[in-house]
Amino acid sequence: xxxxxxxxxxxxxxxxxxxxxxxxxxxxxxxxxxxxxxxxxxxxxxxxxxxxxxxxxxxxxxxxxxxxxxxxxxxxxxxxxxxxxxxxxxxxxxxxxxxxxxxxxxxxxxxxxxxxxxxxxxxxxxxxxxxxxxxxxxxxx
Numbered sequence: 280x281x282x283x284x285x286x287x288x289x290x291x292x293x294x295x296x297x298x299x300x301x302x303x304x305x306x307x308x309x310x311x312x313x314x315x316x317x318x319x320x321x322x323x324x325x326x327x328x329x330x331x332x333x334x335x336x337x338x339x340x341x342x343x344x345x346x347x348x349x350x351x352x353x354x355x356x357x358x359x360x361x362x363x364x365x366x367x368x369x370x371x372x373x374x375x376x377x378x379x380x381x382x383x384x385x386x387x388x389x390x391x392x393x394x395x396x397x398x399x400x401x402x403x404x405x406x407x408x409x410x411x412x413x414x415x416x417x418x419x420x
Contacts, residue, residue, distance in 0.1 A: 310322060
């Protein structure tokens with residue numbers, strides 16, 4: 280019995296009003312965000328069931344490079360904080376980063392040490408999205 284049903288007053292011979300269940304498993308969307316101390320540079324919503332592989336990762340790195348050149352042209356050097364999870368450590372990804380000339384600051388995968396995004400980006404997103412609900416992907420964008 281749900282808490283909502285406990286609060287219903289009914290006569291002994293009556294049944295309580297049925298309470299429709301909310302969607303138990305709302306649709307999740309994966310958001311990839313690339314950011315610096317000035318704010319978000321590039322973001323992308325991945326399609327459901329998208330496999331994150333080295334090809335996708337390299338494509339996003341190329342998109343990021345173009346946006347940095349367009350919007351952060353004063354930047355001479357790019358330092359990328361990366362964990363050592365699979366797509367980021369594959370040979371193709373390492374080659375792409377070398378081609379771009381970016382310095383990679385490693386962060387251990389599944390480390391108990393918090394990355395800066397745990398303090399800054401996630402707090403910003405949480406505060407921005409609090410009590411917001413999106414019915415479809417178009418609203419989310």
